[in-house]
Amino acid sequence: MTDRPITVRAAAALEGAEGLGAVAFGVYTGVETAAGAAVDPVSAIGVTVLSLAGGLGMLACARGLLRGAQGSRAPTVLTQLFALPVAWSLWQSERPAIAVPMGIVAVLALVAVLSPASTAWLVHDHDEEDEDAPDDDAKPASRAAEPRPRDDRSLGQKLMDRLKEQPAKDAPAKGTSAKN
Template sequence: MSTERKTTPEAPQAPETGPRPGRLTAAAALAGLEGLALLGGGVYMLVMGLAGSPDSPRQAETGGITLIVLALLPLLAARGLLKLRRWSRGPAIITQIMALPVAWQLLQADSAAIPAGIALAAVAIASLVLLVNPAATEALGIRGPGDVQDQK
């Protein structure tokens, strides 16, 4: 039996592994930072729900578990971006798009949440710019619409 990988004309070739662009590394770092923030917030809510005295323990526990699960999306996307995985760009972009309304709500608050909203909006916009950059898409092997290979 041969251990060579066989490719078919329908299967796209994997991008050639080369140096990872700095923009892609920065996007992965920002996505990872968001994931760690969600994870930290989720753990805090869960611990306060279990050990503290919140107004609604069930709501705090459910919110904590939800944030922990939601943290998986940007963390997995960051890992995929660092490994130059094509699939990782979609979850990373979705995470940034979901962060924008959250940032907007934080900016509408009359409290210390306003700086958090500014920071979240800045991170989300910067990440989106980095993820749609041509160098990043090329490194991930993503081709634009209409850029098809001739199949003979």
């Protein structure tokens, strides 16, 4: 996994920083609520729970990006798209010290995670456990393990070709006949 693009590392770092910030805010709000400093304790508890859950989710997305998990890209994009209106709201609430960094981090994370290098790297399977653990089924080596020649097809064409390789869901399994 040494071929991880810098854009994936940057997106993971930015997502992780936002996750840590959300967890820290959740802990701060929780402590303030427990100390009785909250004006509306019910709302403060809700903010605490959402901040902690959201922050932990963002940290999980950052970890997924670093591991090459294909499913970590969409939640990362969504968290950044949610961060932009929050930054705008903070800007309108005259909190530029929080709004500006939050907006900049969200835009940079979006650019990094949606960059062509990140997209191309995250399309492929990068599962560390499958490489280290012995396989009981003794499947033949996949094409992903072999060095690939340079492919000049676009990413969209590669994805379409990969989808065409997948068996159809309504096709009968081998060795069975279709009954009418």
